[in-house]
Amino acid sequence: MTTCRDSLDLLLEYAEGHLPDDVRRRLEAHFGDCQPCEEFLKTYRATPGLCKKALAATMPEAVAKKLTTFLRRELQAHGDGEPKAE
Amino acid sequence: MEPTDDAVLLARARAGDVSGFEALVEKHKDRVYALALRMTNSEADAAEVSQEAFLAAFRNLKEFRGDAQFGSWVHRIAANTALMRLRKRKAAAETLESTLEVEPTFNERGSLMDTVSNWRDAEGDALDAELRVAIETAAASLADEYRQVFVLRDLEGLSYEEIAELTGDTVAAIKSRLHRARLSLRAAIDHFYGERNG
Numbered sequence: 001m002t003t004c005r006d007s008l009d010l011l012l013e014y015a016e017g018h019l020p021d022d023v024r025r026r027l028e029a030h031f032g033d034c035q036p037c038e039e040f041l042k043t044y045r046a047t048p049g050l051c052k053k054a055l056a057a058t059m060p061e062a063v064a065k066k067l068t069t070f071l072r073r074e075l076q077a078h079g080d081g082e083p084k085a086e
Numbered sequence: 087m088e089p090t091d092d093a094v095l096l097a098r099a100r101a102g103d104v105s106g107f108e109a110l111v112e113k114h115k116d117r118v119y120a121l122a123l124r125m126t127n128s129e130a131d132a133a134e135v136s137q138e139a140f141l142a143a144f145r146n147l148k149e150f151r152g153d154a155q156f157g158s159w160v161h162r163i164a165a166n167t168a169l170m171r172l173r174k175r176k177a178a179a180e181t182l183e184s185t186l187e188v189e190p191t192f193n194e195r196g197s198l199m200d201t202v203s204n205w206r207d208a209e210g211d212a213l214d215a216e217l218r219v220a221i222e223t224a225a226a227s228l229a230d231e232y233r234q235v236f237v238l239r240d241l242e243g244l245s246y247e248e249i250a251e252l253t254g255d256t257v258a259a260i261k262s263r264l265h266r267a268r269l270s271l272r273a274a275i276d277h278f279y280g281e282r283n284g
Binding site: 003004005006008011012013034036037039040042043044046047048050051052053054055056057058059060063064066067068070071072074075 | 104107108111115116118119120123124129132133136137140141144189190192195196197198200201202205208213217218221222225236237240241261264265268269271272275276
């Protein structure tokens with residue numbers, strides 16, 4: 001019988017569709033009978049998307065200016081802007 | 087106006103046109119910076135990683151295969167640069183291992199005892215500013231090896247094989263760390279909603 005603890009260990013493989021059919025079916029039967037695990041699965045699945053939104057960042061203007069200055073100086077110092085030959 | 091295609095800019099850059107390369111940098115700098123920031127957890131390191139990554143990209147433009155996306159390629163270079171920096175940082179000073187308190191509570195029969203908070207606000211497009219801070223704090227508190235796997239997989243969308251190639255770790259180890267990182271971040275979000283929604 002699949003317990004909640006067993007199901008936790010399988011969440012990643014389940015969420016990514018990598019479980020063998022028999023294991024997946026047993027897990028889904030558990031989710032069907034266990035509302036806390038079903039809720040846990042939903043929030044586990046929602047986590048990467050929320051984090052992706054939260055952790056997006058833009059380069060600060062001062063950093064972008066420094067980057068431009070740095071690249072212009074480096075590219076001119078190393079071969080007048082010519083990329084390395086093959 | 088349509089943004090100029092990467093392939094056009096790339097051709098100009100390969101011919102030695104610095105402005106073509108600068109246009110590529112302009113298009114990709116935010117995502118490269120975000121990747122470096124989330125991996126290194128340091129604004130100063132993220133700025134330097136961005137510089138090093140774009141310089142390395144320019145110097146190796148002729149090795150770039152035209153069938154790949156320039157964005158994916160430069161992100162890979164940035165990820166590699168950030169990983170090297172993390173390794174140096176770790177060698178220089180012992181980092182504190184994160185105490186990943188991520189496992190929910192089970193009873194003696196292995197049944198889940200925790201209740202999940204109400205995440206109903208999470209489904210909208212807009213992200214609450216306080217939730218953003220809670221997630222940033224939780225991600226920053228992950229140990230480097232957990233955070234880097236999470237960033238590369240869940241933020242950058244690399245395959246497990248690509249991450250293994252970059253980090254030198256096994257796919258099994260990467261999956262295990264990713265799972266624990268997700269559990270930790272899930273717990274932080276759940277805690278946030280628990281406080282907010284009761």
